[in-house]
Amino acid sequence: MISPANYVALAAILFVIGGVGVLVRRNALVVFMCVELMLNAVNLAFIAFARLHGDLNGQVIAFFVMVVAAAEVVVGLAILTSIFRARKSASVDDANLLKY
Amino acid sequence: MAHHLMLAGSAASNTEVVTWWVLAIVAVGAALGMILTRRAVHCAILLAVVMLILAGMYAMQGAPFLAFVQVIVYTGAVLMLFLFVMMIVGITASDSIVETIKGQRLFAGLAGIAMLVLLILVVGHATIGAAAPSGLRNSATNVQGLARLVFTTYVFPFEVTSALLITAALGAMVLAHRERTSPRPTQRMLSRRRVASGRPTPLPGPGTYAQHNAVDMPALLPDGTQSGLSVSGVLTTQDLQARRYGARAITGETAGANHADDNHEEDR
Numbered sequence: 277m278i279s280p281a282n283y284v285a286l287a288a289i290l291f292v293i294g295g296v297g298v299l300v301r302r303n304a305l306v307v308f309m310c311v312e313l314m315l316n317a318v319n320l321a322f323i324a325f326a327r328l329h330g331d332l333n334g335q336v337i338a339f340f341v342m343v344v345a346a347a348e349v350v351v352g353l354a355i356l357t358s359i360f361r362a363r364k365s366a367s368v369d370d371a372n373l374l375k376y
Numbered sequence: 377m378a379h380h381l382m383l384a385g386s387a388a389s390n391t392e393v394v395t396w397w398v399l400a401i402v403a404v405g406a407a408l409g410m411i412l413t414r415r416a417v418h419c420a421i422l423l424a425v426v427m428l429i430l431a432g433m434y435a436m437q438g439a440p441f442l443a444f445v446q447v448i449v450y451t452g453a454v455l456m457l458f459l460f461v462m463m464i465v466g467i468t469a470s471d472s473i474v475e476t477i478k479g480q481r482l483f484a485g486l487a488g489i490a491m492l493v494l495l496i497l498v499v500g501h502a503t504i505g506a507a508a509p510s511g512l513r514n515s516a517t518n519v520q521g522l523a524r525l526v527f528t529t530y531v532f533p534f535e536v537t538s539a540l541l542i543t544a545a546l547g548a549m550v551l552a553h554r555e556r557t558s559p560r561p562t563q564r565m566l567s568r569r570r571v572a573s574g575r576p577t578p579l580p581g582p583g584t585y586a587q588h589n590a591v592d593m594p595a596l597l598p599d600g601t602q603s604g605l606s607v608s609g610v611l612t613t614q615d616l617q618a619r620r621y622g623a624r625a626i627t628g629e630t631a632g633a634n635h636a637d638d639n640h641e642e643d644r
Contacts, residue, residue, distance in 0.1 A: 278396045281504040283433065286400050288495035290407050290426070292488050297411035299484035302476070305416045305462060309423050312454065313407060316430050319442075327437045327507045332521045335439050336530055339522070342442075342449055343537050347544035349454050353461045354551035361554070366465045369476050 283324035290317035302367050304356050308349065315345045396436070403429040416465075420458050427451045441519050466617075580606040 290313060297310030319338040326334025360366050406425040413419055427450045435443035475481060526534050561569075570576055580603050583589030585596040592615075595606035 277507055278392065278436070279504065280507055281499060282396065282400075283437065284499050284504060285496060286403070286433075288499055289404055289492065292492040292495065293404070293407040293411060295491065296484055296488035299487070300411060300481050303416055305458065305465065306410075306419050309410065309419055309458065312450070313410065313423060313426060316427060316446075316450070319446075320430055320433060323434055323437050323439050323442060326439070328504060330507070332518075332525050333529075335442055335518075335522060336525045338439075338442055339445065339526070340530075340533060340537065342445060344540065346449055346454060347540050349457060350544045350548045351551070353457055354548040357461060357464055358551050360465050 280324040280328040284321050287317045287321035287324065290314075290320070302369055304359075304366050304368050304371075307368060308352055308356070312345065312349070315341060392436070396433075399429045399432060416462055417459075420455055420462065423458075424451050424455050427455070439518060441522055582606045582608075 294310045294313035294317060297313065298307050301307055301310065319341055322334045322338040322341070326332060326338075356366065359371055363370050365371075403426050406422040406429075410419050410422045410426070413422065427446060431443045431446040431451070434440075434446055580595045582591050582595060583593040584606065586593045586602075592607055592611050594602040594604060597603050
């Protein structure tokens with residue numbers, strides 16, 4: 277069996293890539309997808325730790341993370357469509373009405 | 377680090393190690409492609425690759441239930457939702473290359489590398505032992521063990537989750553709902569508007585009397601000129617966008633299609 281350390285290292289790499297994506301990309305859709313990547317990476321770490329401890333609690337937490345991520349995507353994409361409808365743009369730079 | 381990790385798993389059967397490394401490298405490559413590719417659609421496809429690989433890794437770690445949930449919820453539902461929204465927002469929407477804050481990309485990359493080094497050091501220094509024997513974590517099967525936990529220890533969070541999902545569904549409906557500000561036009565109003573517009577007849581169909589009948593092919597008028605009215609405005613906009621971003625025209629690469637594109641631009 278592959279050591280849980282390998283899975284945790286892979287989860288760390290994916291998490292960092294997702295975080296850099298959130299910082300760098302300007303398209304709100306792509307930013308959302310990078311957030312999803314980060315959540316998935318954390319799930320991978322949860323499941324690796326669940327296997328490490330021989331305990332199912334980590335898997336249950338990963339399950340709850342999936343549920344919350346699904347709810348977050350639904351609301352986030354609805355906000356995105358309503359912003360797009362008002363401002364004709366999906367860029368995070370154009371939603372700046374609250375600035376100043 | 378990688379060599380050390382490889383040694384840790386060397387007691388395992390060889391095929392599993394090879395499979396894991398191939399999957400891990402493909403996942404990291406797809407994730408890197410996600411933040412490097414400029415088109416949102418390519419980004420979604422690469423994210424699907426990462427998610428499917430993660431589902432496989434869940435299965436390899438004795439979590440078959442979560443592997444299936446991952447495929448159904450993430451690649452099935454969430455990514456489809458992303459693609460639907462992409463359809464509304466515009467499938468050709470790509471990122472602008474302009475940096476709003478000077479040096480943002482550079483500093484984001486540096487911060488990412490710093491965080492990666494930090495996390496890898498933490499993982500490397502922690503004593504993460506071998507996995508516990510699989511008999512410990514599963515009472516009978518994975519699904520039964522999870523069900524026991526969800527419906528006993530975690531029953532209250534589970535119920536709260538249902539409230540969260542209902543709230544999210546309601547919120548999405550409220551946010552995506554568009555209030556009608558003017559009365560709905562009746563059939564009489566519509567026909568009056570049509571006559572007043574100066575063109576009571578339907579618009580010409582694309583491709584009439586032309587070389588072929590593709591949707592992006594303008595119809596030929598009796599005097600041999602092309603009618604720009606016969607091609608949907610959406611296609612023209614897409615062509616212009618593709619041209620502006622230097623990408624290949626969406627509607628095709630044939631000489632005829634390109635000629636048709638030129639015609640659209642003259643019409644505008």
